[in-house]
Amino acid sequence: GAVVSQHPSRVICKSGTSVKIECRSLDFQATTMFWYRQFPKKSLMLMATSNEGSKATYEQGVEKDKFLINHASLTLSTLTVTSAHPEDSSFYICSARGAGYDTQYFGPGTRLTVL
Amino acid sequence: DQQVKQNSPSLSVQEGRISILNCDYTNSMFDYFLWYKKYPAEGPTFLISISSIKDKNEDGRFTVFLNKSAKHLSLHIVPSQPGDSAGYFCAASGGSGNTPLVFGKGTRLSVIA
Numbered sequence: 001g002a003v004v005s006q007h008p009s010r011v012i013c014k015s016g017t018s019v020k021i022e023c024r025s026l027d028f029q030a031t032t033m034f035w036y037r038q039f040p041k042k043s044l045m046l047m048a049t050s051n052e053g054s055k056a057t058y059e060q061g062v063e064k065d066k067f068l069i070n071h072a073s074l075t076l077s078t079l080t081v082t083s084a085h086p087e088d089s090s091f092y093i094c095s096a097r098g099a100g101y102d103t104q105y106f107g108p109g110t111r112l113t114v115l
Numbered sequence: 116d117q118q119v120k121q122n123s124p125s126l127s128v129q130e131g132r133i134s135i136l137n138c139d140y141t142n143s144m145f146d147y148f149l150w151y152k153k154y155p156a157e158g159p160t161f162l163i164s165i166s167s168i169k170d171k172n173e174d175g176r177f178t179v180f181l182n183k184s185a186k187h188l189s190l191h192i193v194p195s196q197p198g199d200s201a202g203y204f205c206a207a208s209g210g211s212g213n214t215p216l217v218f219g220k221g222t223r224l225s226v227i228a
Contacts (some may be wrong), residue, residue, distance in 0.1 A: 006158070034215055043204070043220040044159070093158045095216075102147040102208050104216055106158035 002028045004096050006107035013084055014115055021079045021110045023094030029074035030096035034104065035067075038091040050077055084114040118142045119207050121219035130228045134192040138205030138219055141186065145207040149216065150179060150190045153202040162203075163190070195226045 003026040013019050023033060032051050036044040048064075050056035050071035058064045066088075068080040077096075081088050091111050095104040120139045128134045136150075146167040151159035165172040165179045165188065172179050178191045192199055202223050206216040 004158075044218055046215050049215050091156060095158075103149060103161055103164055104206075105161060106151070109156065109158045111156065 002026075002096070002098070002103075002105040004030075004094065004105045004107040006094055006110050008110060009108060010111045010113075012113045012115065015085055016083055018080055018082045019084055019112060021081075021092055021094075021112075023077045023079070023096065023107050025075045025096040025098075025105070028096075028098045030077070031074065031099040032097045033071055033077040034095045034097075035069060035077075035079050036093045036095065038093060038109075044093065047079075081112065084112070086114045088112065089114045116141070117220075118145075119205055119217045119219040121203075121205055121222050123222050124220070125223045125225070127225045127227060128195045130197055130226055131194045134190075134195045134199065134224055134226065136190040136192075136203050136205075136222050136224065138188050138190075139186060140188075140207050140217075142207070142209065142217075143186070145209040145217075147208045148179070148181060148188050149206045149208075150177075151204045151206060152199075153204060153221070155202075159204060192224075195224075197226050197228050200224055200226045 005024045007022045035047045047062045048056045048058045050069050056069040071077040093109040095106040097104045149164040150162045153159040163174050163177045165181050181188045202221045204221045205219040
């Protein structure tokens with residue numbers, strides 16, 4: 001299957017700082033990328049959908065000024081958590097889908113801990 | 116309103132036997148269904164999918180069955196192995212190519228040796 005990477009896999013930061021998470025499709029062009037958040041013992045929660053070259057579409061209740069998403073190329077999308085707070089601590093997962101395909105391939109996830 | 120439901124949060128199966136994971140959906144616009152396997156603190160791994168024009172798709176030990184009239188799909192794993200112990204998520208999509216997947220809440224499978 002297609003490969004999606006995420007970097008970093010784990011990050012610890014101080015409250016008030018910003019953190020950037022990268023999502024890359026390694027062997028295909030991802031026209032659409034998705035960002036999810038997973039709370040303990042819960043299912044994946046879709047945060048936003050991003051299409052290459054256009055603004056991301058955020059799900060209801062997700063602050064777009066807090067979670068900045070950039071999908072600048074067909075292989076890279078970034079999620080920046082701005083002015084992070086302890087309640088932003090979570091497991092963030094991206095997925096990517098190529099043009100004309102329905103299957104999404106997921107990255108390994110990033111564990112964010114805000115102190 | 117949950118459009119994709121996995122009503123069994125957990126399932127235990129003896130090694131070598133068949134594991135059957137079930138999924139129901141409510142949206143008749145869904146036309147593509149997927150199963151993902153997930154370990155804690157990892158991203159989901161794509162397992163198998165099925166288009167609404169089919170009623171069965173097989174890949175090795177994994178078979179997905181789709182019953183459109185009942186809006187039901189199931190994943191069969193046979194024979195089950197201890198390494199299959201993980202979370203299994205059913206997902207559905209439909210409409211435009213940019214539509215996000217809709218996930219069920221998952222079923223935790225434990226295969227007992």
